[in-house]
Amino acid sequence: MKISGSTILITGGTSGIGIEFAKHFLALGNTVIVTGRDHAKLDAAARTLPGLQTIRSDVTDTHAVADLVEQMTTRFPKLNMLVNNAGIMKGVDVLQPQDNLLDLTQEVETNLNGPIRLASAFLPLLRRQPSAAIVNVTSGIAFLPMPPSPVYSAAKAGLHAWTVTLRMQLQSTNVRVFEVAPPLTATPLGTDTFHPEVIKGIPMMEVERMVAAALKGIAQDKYEIRPGMSNVMKTVSRIAPNWLVANMLGATVDKMRQNAATSQAH
Numbered sequence: 001m002k003i004s005g006s007t008i009l010i011t012g013g014t015s016g017i018g019i020e021f022a023k024h025f026l027a028l029g030n031t032v033i034v035t036g037r038d039h040a041k042l043d044a045a046a047r048t049l050p051g052l053q054t055i056r057s058d059v060t061d062t063h064a065v066a067d068l069v070e071q072m073t074t075r076f077p078k079l080n081m082l083v084n085n086a087g088i089m090k091g092v093d094v095l096q097p098q099d100n101l102l103d104l105t106q107e108v109e110t111n112l113n114g115p116i117r118l119a120s121a122f123l124p125l126l127r128r129q130p131s132a133a134i135v136n137v138t139s140g141i142a143f144l145p146m147p148p149s150p151v152y153s154a155a156k157a158g159l160h161a162w163t164v165t166l167r168m169q170l171q172s173t174n175v176r177v178f179e180v181a182p183p184l185t186a187t188p189l190g191t192d193t194f195h196p197e198v199i200k201g202i203p204m205m206e207v208e209r210m211v212a213a214a215l216k217g218i219a220q221d222k223y224e225i226r227p228g229m230s231n232v233m234k235t236v237s238r239i240a241p242n243w244l245v246a247n248m249l250g251a252t253v254d255k256m257r258q259n260a261a262t263s264q265a266h
């Protein structure tokens with residue numbers, strides 16, 4: 001897929017992996033539009049990256065998605081790449097009382113339902129272009145679940161399945177479907193979700209390296225891009241998934257509970 005001279009929409013493009021994608025796509029001569037929920041973060045992104053276009057839009061709000069499609073169709077009718085990147089991650093201890101059941105499934109709304117809705121809503125516009133792409137940002141966790149983040153793990157595994165089926169349904173069209181599955185990456189989501197003890201021993205990739213690998217993969221028409229540990233996780237998921245989850249990742253739940261108990265005590 002050509003990664004220059006395109007019009008690219010990146011959801012959640014004000015931070016971490018999204019803004020790094022935006023920086024590189026701009027440098028490659030693309031028109032880049034990013035979304036996010038927070039006005040201040042959108043303004044800061046526009047100041048940091050001259051030429052960047054920003055639109056406030058929440059992927060979980062169906063009215064906002066319809067409005068985004070309308071705005072993009074009018075202002076950027078040549079849109080030919082949609083990067084479904086917006087995402088959130090939480091630690092969830094199922095033994096703790098869940099007061100807000102809607103909040104409990106927010107990662108499914110954002111990380112799974114969001115990309116499904118956006119792909120469906122933007123397909124008519126993407127189908128009008130000579131060549132187009134949908135890039136879904138999943139996770140290495142799509143292949144092997146992370147026990148302290150059960151809802152996130154379920155959402156990302158679901159997004160992986162949706163991406164595979166979307167690719168098959170669109171294979172005879174002008175729209176190619178890519179999956180970028182980052183490993184643990186040094187972004188606010190990667191570093192701030194858990195206490196460092198919980199993720200100790202899991203290699204953390206720099207965001208520049210992660211996005212460079214993703215761009216190389218997209219340019220080479222590699223449809224499932226698994227940088228660093230994500231490739232290992234996919235392989236292990238086929239050979240010994242239960243062993244790794246029980247013996248290595250299983251300890252992360254104990255560490256999450258220990259940390260929660262320590263912070264409550266203080």
Ligand SMILES: NC(=O)c1ccc[n+]([C@@H]2O[C@H](COP(=O)([O-])OP(=O)(O)OC[C@H]3O[C@@H](n4cnc5c(N)ncnc54)[C@H](OP(=O)(O)O)[C@@H]3O)[C@@H](O)[C@H]2O)c1
Nearest residue numbers: 012014016017037038058059086087139184185187189190
């Ligand atoms: N970092 C990692 O270790 C890692 C590993 C694997 C996969 N990923 C995936 O990579 C993607 C990017 O994550 P990141 O690490 O770059 O996180 P990040 O730095 O926290 O950035 C997340 C971005 O998503 C936006 N966002 C969140 N909820 C949104 C919503 N409902 N509608 C629109 N925008 C929304 C945020 O802006 P607002 O808050 O202003 O909306 C922000 O721009 C996510 O899908 C994540 O699951 C990350």
